[in-house]
Each structure stands twice: as structure tokens, then as C-alpha cells.
Amino acid sequence: MSAPVSTVNDAVQAALATVNDPEIHRPITELGMVRSAEVGQDGVVRVELLLTVAGCPLKDKLRSDITAAVSAVSGITGVEIEFGVMSTEQRQALQTKLRGGGAAGQEPVIPFAQPGCRTRVYAVASGKGGVGKSSVTVNLAASLAARGLSVGVVDADIYGHSVPRMLGAEGLPTRVEDMIMPPEAHGVKVISIGMFTAGNAAVVWRGPMLHRALQQFLADVYWGDLDVLLLDLPPGTGDVAISLAQLLPNAEILVVTTPQAAAAEVAERAGAIALQTHQRIVGVIENMSWLELPDGSRLEIFGAGGGQTVADSLTQTIGAQVPLLGQVPLDTRVREAGDDGNPIVLAEPDSAASKALGQVADRLAVRRESLIGKPLGLKPAGR
Structure with missing residues (x-):
């Protein structure tokens, strides 16, 4: 005896609820994307799905995910999917839903700067270029994502953007009304000015434009519920560092240096x-610490001690402990993996560089606990 039609319909709806939109990472039923789903007498389910935008780049993945989920329902003999596109009103309703009730057209807020936000925000800074700051950022992001955390990266190095290539993020952002859906690679969501420029065009902007770009990356992009957000800052202490302090005063600073004395001096300034910004420095990472030779000995190409020198100096300057989080050895595979868009922590997880970066990631993989609704045990002081 076949199951009642109502039971089969319920099972189909339950199956559709297990399918997440590949960009938003929430059930398609919750997002209002399923316009209808009907089970025919022949056991074929006919689904009408509304895409957020025409020409959705992940349309094929939606098709395969829906087909797999619905085909698993007992009694279903086939799945037919007809794709439509959301109306302007439907997209605005979706935008309002994702922004937590804020009306479309209102100035978007930066979720990471709001009270109660549990996302740890790490700004990766360096005093000068060429110390491997972007490489460290990308590998930390991939390592954290591999540990099961929800991770995002903002390529805030507007002039020298390189994160998408090093992370292998080849997709382009999708726009839903005033929101931007960031592409994802190796489980990491990423946004960069390079995704909005033609070819390898140079970005020639002054301070106000840089500030606005960073603001849009933080407020207009739909990041979802992140555990960790990493920002790859440009070298030095210029406009972007100042804007970051204004937009994300709760961001914690990760300083990257090499062992070289000259690089360490500049890193101390960063x-x-x-x-001045009243931000916390979470620690120092020394990159390119040494080259391990075939006989097991170490060749200190850039000298030694720069990372510890920076940590000690900042500890004294700030008056709070600034630890040396790790020393990452020099390895040509780090560069090769970055050029291939496959971070070394994933491509060569047993390498010394990967292990050093993994140890740093372990120290950063802590989600901030919200104090909202928690008793703090405070008592009024007696007079």
C-alpha cells in the first residue's frame, strides 16, 4: 500500500529543508526560494525554485543538491526543477531577513562592531611589505576553516590585493539588492577589490575611497555567522589601519615580521x-625564520631573533604581554602553494611550515563568548 499523498508531500518538504543555498548557507525553504513542490501521480516531484539573481553561478549545484535530497524520499521516481528568478520585492524581503529586520535601503551596519558579536576579528599587520603577511593570513584562514570554524577574509590591502589568487577563490561576488554574497574557497569566504576591477588593473585611490571600500566590505557583504574574520592589511600605519580602528575598534592585531633587525624595527611601529587606537595586540608571528637544510641544520637567511624582539618591545611599550605566537620556517612550497591557490596547510599539512602555522591557528581558534543575558556577579560597592 502506497503512503498517503500528504505524507509524501511532507517528506518532500522536509527533504527540501535540508538543502542549503550554496552562498547564503541557509535552507532554501527558509529563504523563500521554493515557490512550489508538487508530487505527481507518477511519483515525479516538480519543483519551482526562485533564484536570487538571474544567471546564478551555482545553479547547477542547487539542481544536484535538490535532486539528491528529494530522490531519497521513499516513493519518489524522479525530480524535475524549473528555475525562476525572485522579484525585486522578494529580494528586498530576503535582504531584510538576512540583515535581521533592518529595512532595505537603510544604511547597513557592520555586524562585527555590534555589542554581543561573538566573531573574533584579527587584523594581520606588518610594518613593511615582503614579509609574507598575505601568505600567513591565507594559511591561517584555511587552517581555521579545516578545524571546522566558519571563517571569512577581507583583503584590505587595496593596492596590493593578492588573497583571492593565493586562496584559489576564482568565483565572483553575487549581488542581491544592496547585499554582496562573497565567493568561497577551501571553506573560507573572501572579498577583495580585485573581484571588482578589470583584469590586473591598478587601484588609484586616496583615503576617503579606501575608507568607503573597507566599510562596504564589512557592512554590505553578507558574511553570515562567522567564528573568525581575518583582515589582510596593507603594510604600514596609513589610511586603512586608521579606518579599521574607527570601523572595528574591537579588532585584535596580529603583527607579522621576519627575523631581520630592520624588518623588526618597522614592525614595532605597526x-x-x-x-593610539586602543586595540589589543594578540601576538607576533615571525615568518621566514630559517631554511632547513637536507642535513637537518638550519640556515638563518634573514638573521635571528626579530620576532622575539618585536614581542618584547611591544610588551614594554604597551604594558601588556605580547607573545611570540610562532616561527614559520622558509619553504619554497609556501610560495608554490600560494601561486596554485592551494594553501600549504592543505597541500602539505606535514611540512614544518604547516605545523607552525597550525599551532598559531590553534591559539586563535577561540570564539568570543557573548555576555548578553549572563549574570556577571557584580555587587554595588559599599559606602
């Missing part, structure tokens, strides 16, 4: 800006 870290010391935290005194």
Missing part, C-alpha cells in the same frame, strides 16, 4: 599604533 604594532605600536595599537596604543
Whole structure:
């Protein structure tokens, strides 16, 4: 005896609820994308699905995910999907839903700067270029995502953007009304000015434009519920570092340096800006610490001790402990993996560089606990 039609319909709806939109990562039923789903007498389910935008790049994935989920329902003999596109009103309703009730057209807020936000925000800074800051950022992001955390990266190095290539993020952002859906690679959501420029065109902007770009990356992009957000800052203490302090005063600073004394001196300046912005320095990472030779000995190409020198100096300057989080050895595979868009922590997880980066990721993989609704045990002081 076949199951009642109502029971089969319920099972189909339950199956559709297990399918997430590949960009928003929430059930398609919750997002209002399923316009209808009917089970025919022949056991074929006919689904009408509304895409957020015409020409959705992940249309084929939606088709395969829906087909797999619905085909698993007992009694279903086939799945036919007809794709439509949301109306302007439907997209605006979706935008309002995703922004937590804020009306479309209102100035978007930066979720990471709101009270109660549990996302840890790490700004990766360096005093000078060429110390491997972007490489460290990308590998930390991939390592954190591999540990099961929800991770995002903002390529805030507007002039020298390189994160998409190093992370292998080849997709382009999708726009839903005033929101931007970031592409994803290796489980990491990423946004970069390079995704909005033609070819390898140079970005020639002054301070106000840089500030507005960073603001849009933080407010207009739909990041979802992140555990960790990493920002790859440009070298030095210029406009972007100042804007970051204004937009994300709760961001914590990660200082990257090499062992070289000259690089360490400049890195100290980049870290010391935290005194003026009142941001916390979470620690120092020394990159390119040494080259391991075939006989097991170490060749210190850039000298030694720069990372510890920076950590000690910042500890004294700031008056709070600034630890040396790790020393990452020099390895040509780090560069090769970055050029291939496959971070070394994933491509060569047993390499010394991967293990060093993994240890740093372990120290950063802590989600901020919200204090909302929690008793703090405070008592009024007696007179």
C-alpha cells in the first residue's frame, strides 16, 4: 500500500529543508526560494525554485543538491526543477531577513562592531611589505576553516590585493539588492577589490575611497555567522589601519615580521599604533625564520631573533604581554602553494611550515563568548 499523498508531500518538504543555498548557507525553504513542490501521480516531484539573481553561478549545484535530497524520499521516481528568478520585492524581503529586520535601503551596519558579536576579528599587520603577511593570513584562514570554524577574509590591502589568487577563490561576488554574497574557497569566504576591477588593473585611490571600500566590505557583504574574520592589511600605519580602528575598534592585531633587525624595527611601529587606537595586540608571528637544510641544520637567511624582539618591545611599550605566537620556517612550497591557490596547510599539512602555522591557528581558534543575558556577579560597592 502506497503512503498517503500528504505524507509524501511532507517528506518532500522536509527533504527540501535540508538543502542549503550554496552562498547564503541557509535552507532554501527558509529563504523563500521554493515557490512550489508538487508530487505527481507518477511519483515525479516538480519543483519551482526562485533564484536570487538571474544567471546564478551555482545553479547547477542547487539542481544536484535538490535532486539528491528529494530522490531519497521513499516513493519518489524522479525530480524535475524549473528555475525562476525572485522579484525585486522578494529580494528586498530576503535582504531584510538576512540583515535581521533592518529595512532595505537603510544604511547597513557592520555586524562585527555590534555589542554581543561573538566573531573574533584579527587584523594581520606588518610594518613593511615582503614579509609574507598575505601568505600567513591565507594559511591561517584555511587552517581555521579545516578545524571546522566558519571563517571569512577581507583583503584590505587595496593596492596590493593578492588573497583571492593565493586562496584559489576564482568565483565572483553575487549581488542581491544592496547585499554582496562573497565567493568561497577551501571553506573560507573572501572579498577583495580585485573581484571588482578589470583584469590586473591598478587601484588609484586616496583615503576617503579606501575608507568607503573597507566599510562596504564589512557592512554590505553578507558574511553570515562567522567564528573568525581575518583582515589582510596593507603594510604600514596609513589610511586603512586608521579606518579599521574607527570601523572595528574591537579588532585584535596580529603583527607579522621576519627575523631581520630592520624588518623588526618597522614592525614595532605597526604594532605600536595599537596604543593610539586602543586595540589589543594578540601576538607576533615571525615568518621566514630559517631554511632547513637536507642535513637537518638550519640556515638563518634573514638573521635571528626579530620576532622575539618585536614581542618584547611591544610588551614594554604597551604594558601588556605580547607573545611570540610562532616561527614559520622558509619553504619554497609556501610560495608554490600560494601561486596554485592551494594553501600549504592543505597541500602539505606535514611540512614544518604547516605545523607552525597550525599551532598559531590553534591559539586563535577561540570564539568570543557573548555576555548578553549572563549574570556577571557584580555587587554595588559599599559606602
